[in-house]
Amino acid sequence: MFVRMLVRAAMLRRGRAAAALFAMIVAAAVATATMNLYVDVQAKLRTEFRNYGANVVVVARDIAQPDAAHNDDGSAETQSLPADTVGTIESVLGTKTLAVPFAYAVARTSNGQSVVAVGTDFGRARQLNHWWSVTRWPDSAANSGQALIGMRAAAVVTPSRQTFDLMFQGKTIHVTPAGLLQTGAGEDSRIYLDQSEFRNWTGIGPTTIEVAVNGSPAEIDQGMTRLADALPGADVRPVRQIQEGEANVLNKTRATLYAAATLVVLTSALCVLATLIGWVFDRRRDFAIMKALGASEGLISTFFAAEAAALGVAGAVLGFLVGIGVAAWIGRVNFHAPVVPRFEIFPYVLAGGVAVALISAILPIGLLRRVQPAIILRGE
Amino acid sequence: MFPRLVYESFRRQTRRKLLAGIAITLGVAVATAMIAVATDIGDKINRELRSYGANLVITPQEDTLDVEIGGINLKPPSDGAFLNEADLPRIRGTFWHHNIVGFSPMLPVTVKVAGDADQVTMLGTYFEKRLIFGNDNFTTGVRATHPWWKVEGNCEAANNSRPAGSNARSTCGWPTDDSQNVLLGERLAARLGKHSGDVIEVGGHELTVSGILSTGSVEDDQIVAPLALAQQILGRPGAVRHVYVSALTKPPDALSARDPKTMSPEVYDRWYCSPYVESIAYQLQEAIPHSHVEQIRQVAQNEGTVLSRIEGLMLLVTLAALFASALAVSAATATTIFERRVEVGLMKALGAGNLTVAAIFFAEATLLALIGGVLGFTAGSLLAHQIGRSIFSSQISIQPVLFPIILAIAVLVTFAGSAAAIRRAVKFDPVFALRGEA
Numbered sequence: 047m048f049v050r051m052l053v054r055a056a057m058l059r060r061g062r063a064a065a066a067l068f069a070m071i072v073a074a075a076v077a078t079a080t081m082n083l084y085v086d087v088q089a090k091l092r093t094e095f096r097n098y099g100a101n102v103v104v105v106a107r108d109i110a111q112p113d114a115a116h117n118d119d120g121s122a123e124t125q126s127l128p129a130d131t132v133g134t135i136e137s138v139l140g141t142k143t144l145a146v147p148f149a150y151a152v153a154r155t156s157n158g159q160s161v162v163a164v165g166t167d168f169g170r171a172r173q174l175n176h177w178w179s180v181t182r183w184p185d186s187a188a189n190s191g192q193a194l195i196g197m198r199a200a201a202v203v204t205p206s207r208q209t210f211d212l213m214f215q216g217k218t219i220h221v222t223p224a225g226l227l228q229t230g231a232g233e234d235s236r237i238y239l240d241q242s243e244f245r246n247w248t249g250i251g252p253t254t255i256e257v258a259v260n261g262s263p264a265e266i267d268q269g270m271t272r273l274a275d276a277l278p279g280a281d282v283r284p285v286r287q288i289q290e291g292e293a294n295v296l297n298k299t300r301a302t303l304y305a306a307a308t309l310v311v312l313t314s315a316l317c318v319l320a321t322l323i324g325w326v327f328d329r330r331r332d333f334a335i336m337k338a339l340g341a342s343e344g345l346i347s348t349f350f351a352a353e354a355a356a357l358g359v360a361g362a363v364l365g366f367l368v369g370i371g372v373a374a375w376i377g378r379v380n381f382h383a384p385v386v387p388r389f390e391i392f393p394y395v396l397a398g399g400v401a402v403a404l405i406s407a408i409l410p411i412g413l414l415r416r417v418q419p420a421i422i423l424r425g426e
Numbered sequence: 427m428f429p430r431l432v433y434e435s436f437r438r439q440t441r442r443k444l445l446a447g448i449a450i451t452l453g454v455a456v457a458t459a460m461i462a463v464a465t466d467i468g469d470k471i472n473r474e475l476r477s478y479g480a481n482l483v484i485t486p487q488e489d490t491l492d493v494e495i496g497g498i499n500l501k502p503p504s505d506g507a508f509l510n511e512a513d514l515p516r517i518r519g520t521f522w523h524h525n526i527v528g529f530s531p532m533l534p535v536t537v538k539v540a541g542d543a544d545q546v547t548m549l550g551t552y553f554e555k556r557l558i559f560g561n562d563n564f565t566t567g568v569r570a571t572h573p574w575w576k577v578e579g580n581c582e583a584a585n586n587s588r589p590a591g592s593n594a595r596s597t598c599g600w601p602t603d604d605s606q607n608v609l610l611g612e613r614l615a616a617r618l619g620k621h622s623g624d625v626i627e628v629g630g631h632e633l634t635v636s637g638i639l640s641t642g643s644v645e646d647d648q649i650v651a652p653l654a655l656a657q658q659i660l661g662r663p664g665a666v667r668h669v670y671v672s673a674l675t676k677p678p679d680a681l682s683a684r685d686p687k688t689m690s691p692e693v694y695d696r697w698y699c700s701p702y703v704e705s706i707a708y709q710l711q712e713a714i715p716h717s718h719v720e721q722i723r724q725v726a727q728n729e730g731t732v733l734s735r736i737e738g739l740m741l742l743v744t745l746a747a748l749f750a751s752a753l754a755v756s757a758a759t760a761t762t763i764f765e766r767r768v769e770v771g772l773m774k775a776l777g778a779g780n781l782t783v784a785a786i787f788f789a790e791a792t793l794l795a796l797i798g799g800v801l802g803f804t805a806g807s808l809l810a811h812q813i814g815r816s817i818f819s820s821q822i823s824i825q826p827v828l829f830p831i832i833l834a835i836a837v838l839v840t841f842a843g844s845a846a847a848i849r850r851a852v853k854f855d856p857v858f859a860l861r862g863e864a
Contacts, residue, residue: 097731302740
C-alpha cells in the first residue's frame with residue numbers, strides 16, 4: 047500500500063514530479079562536476095606545471111666546488127655520478143619520473159675559442175624541456191657525431207652550420223650540427239652531444255641529473271628524502287624557483303576553485319529547496335485527504351519524507367552520472383585529457399541530495415500540520 | 427488599477443514575495459561574484475606566475491660566449507661587452523612599462539675570498555633599488571624578480587639602515603643597495619664557515635655578510651653584492667652584464683608569433699600595442715642601446731599555457747554557477763506563481779483577459795528581478811571583494827558595465843522561469859480554480 051501510494055503519487059502528477067526530479071538532477075550534476083573538477087584539477091594542473099621542467103636536481107657531491115678554474119684547459123675534474131644513477135632514480139621514484147643526465151666539459155674549437163660541451167640523452171631532454179626551441183633534434187642513432195648547437199654558440203663556432211672540430215685534453219671530435227637550440231638562457235651558449243659519444247670523447251660521465259618529480263609538495267619532499275638515501279654520493283636539491291612558483295599558483299587556483307565550488311553547491315541546494323518546497327506545498331490537498339481519512343501525522347510525515355528521499359536518491363544518482371560526464375567534457379575541452387571520475391564523491395552527493403530533499407519535505411509539513419484538514423479541503 | 431494590483435500583490439503576499447526575492451538575490455549575488463572573479467582571474471594568476479621570476483633577459487648585442495659550468499664563470503672577467511647601467515631606467519619609458527613588474531641587472535665578477543684557495547663568483551645586482559625615470563619614482567631589484575630567494579640574517583642591522591615601515595615584507599638580512607654588505611650563498615657560507623654578521627675580505631674590501639642566501643640554484647655557491655660594489659671590484663663603473671626583466675604578458679596567439687618586419691603598418695601597430703612577450707622584448711631592445719633581448723623560454727613559454735588553462739577552467743565553472751543560479755531563480759518564481767491559480771481564476775471570472783493576467787505577473791516578476799538584482803549585485807560585489815582579499819590579497823575590480831548586464835540577465839531569467847508557470851496559470855479554467863479543484 048505504502049509503495050503503491052508512492053508510485054501513484056509520482057505517476058498522477060507527472061509534470062510536477064518530473065520538474066522536481068529535473069531540478070534535483072541538475073543540482074546534483076552541477077555539484078558533482080565542480081567537486082570532481084576540484085579534486086582532479088590539481089593533478090591536471092600539476093602535469094601542466096611539469097612543463098616548467100625539473101623540480102629536483104641530483105648533483106655529484108664535488109661539483110659544488112669544481113677545480114675547473116685552476117685547470118688550464120678548463121676541464122672539470124669532478125667526480126661523475128655512478129653510471130646507472132638515472133636507473134636508480136627511476137626505480138626509487140617510479141617510472142613516471144623523468145630523469146635527464148647532463149655531463150659538462152669545456153672544449154676548444156680549432157681557433158682556440160672555449161665553449162661548454164654537454165653530454166645528454168636527447169630523447170629524455172626533449173621530453174623534460176618542452177620549452178627548448180629546436181630546429182631539428184639529432185638522430186637517436188649513437189655515434190653519428192650529430193649535435194644540438196646553442197643559438198649563441200652557433201654564431202661563434204660554426205656560423206655557416208658546417209661540420210667543425212672540438213678538442214678536449216688533446217682528443218678531437220668531429221661535430222655535425224643537427225639543429226639549433228634556443229632557450230634564452232645558459233643553454234644558448236652550449237653544444238649538446240649524445241652522452242655515450244661525449245663519454246667516449248672526454249671520459250666524463252653525468253655530473254648533474256635533472257629530475258621532474260610528479261606529485262604534491264609532500265610527495266616531492268618524500269621522494270627527495272628517498273633519493274638522498276639511495277644516492278649517498280650525491281646531493282639532492284630542490285629547484286626552488288620551480289617548486290615555489292608552482293606551489294604559489296596552484297594554491298591560489300585551488301582556493302579560487304574551492305570558493306567557486308562552494309557557491310555552486312550552495313546555489314544548487316537552494317534551487318532544489320525552492321522547487322521541492324513548492325512541490326510539497328502543492329500537495330496539501332493530498333495531505334488533508336489522508337488526514338481526513340484517518341492517517342496519523344507520523345504516517346503522513348513518513349510518506350512525504352519517503353517520497354522526498356526517493357526523489358533525492360534518484361536525482362542524486364542520475365545527477366552524479368551527468369555530472370561525471372560534464373566534468374569529463376570540461377577536462378577534454380580545457381586540459382585535453384579526460385578528468386578521472388572520482389567515485390569517492392558519490393556518497394557526498396547522495397547524502398547531500400537526500401538531506402536537501404528531506405529538509406524541503408519536512409519544512410512545509412511542519413507548516414501544514416498546524417492547519418485543519420477541513421480548511422484545506424474547503425479550498426481556503 | 428494596474429499598478430495598484432501589483433502593489434497590493436506585494437503588500438499582501440509579503441512572505442511569498444520575500445522567498446522569491448531572496449532566491450533572486452542569492453542567485454544574482456553568486457552570478458556577480460563568479461563573473462567578477464572569472465574576468466579578473468587572468469590578471470591575478472598572471473601576477474602569481476611572476477613568482478617564477480624573469481621572463482626576459484637583456485644582453486649586450488656583441489656578447490661573447492658564456493663559458494660557465496655550475497655557476498662558475500670560466501671566462502676572463504674583462505672579456506665581453508657590457509650594458510650601461512645608466513640606460514636601465516629607460517625600461518620604465520617603454521610602452522608597456524606598467525606591465526613590467528621589475529628588473530634586475532646582473533654583473534658576475536670572479537673574485538677570491540681572502541683565506542680561501544678557490545675562486546668564487548660575486549654577483550652584483552640590485553636588491554631593492556630606488557630609481558627615477560622622468561617623474562616616475564620606482565623600486566626594483568631581485569626582491570621583485572627573484573621572489574624565491576630566501577635570506578636569513580640579522581634583523582636589527584637591516585632595520586636600522588632603512589626607514590621604518592618602508593616595506594611590509596621582512597627585510598631581515600637583505601643588504602641595502604648603497605652598502606658594503608653582501609649576501610653569502612648557503613653552500614659557500616658552509617664551506618667558508620661564515621655566518622651573518624661576519625666579515626669577509628674580497629679584493630682588498632672588507633665586506634660584512636648581512637645574510638645567508640638560499641636559492642636552490644647556482645647562487646648558493648656565490649656571493650651576491652650590491653651592483654655598485656661589484657663594479658668597483660671589477661674596476662668598471664656603470665657596467666652590467668645582463669638584465670633580467672619580469673613582465674606581465676599576454677598568452678601567445680597567431681599574431682604574436684609573426685615577424686614584425688613582415689607586418690603591414692596596421693598589424694604592426696596592433697602587435698606593438700599588445701603585451702606579447704615578443705613585443706615587449708622588441709620595445710626593450712629599442713629602449714636600451716646596443717642590446718639584445720631574448721625571452722627566457724622556460725618561463726615565458728609555459729606561463730601562457732598555465733594561464734589559459736586556469737582561465738578556461740574558471741570560465742567553465744562560472745558557466746556552471748550561472749546555470750545553477752538561473753535555475754534556482756526560475757524555480758523559485760515558478761513556485762510562487764503556481765500557488766496563485768485561485769487568484770487567476772477570480773481575475774478571469776471578473777473579465778480579465780489572458781493578456782492582462784500575464785502582464786500583471788510579468789510586471790511583478792520584473793519588479794522582483796530588479797529589486798533582487800540590485801541587492802544581489804551589491805552582495806555579489808562584496809563577495810568578490812572578499813574572495814580577492816582573502817585569496818589574492820588584492821582587489822578584484824568589478825566593471826561598472828557588469829551592473830546593467832547582471833540586471834538584464836536577472837530580469838530575463840526571472841521571465842523565463844515565470845513564463846511556463848504563467849502560461850499554465852492563464853490557461854487554467856477559472857471554474858475549476860474557483861471550485862477549489864486545482
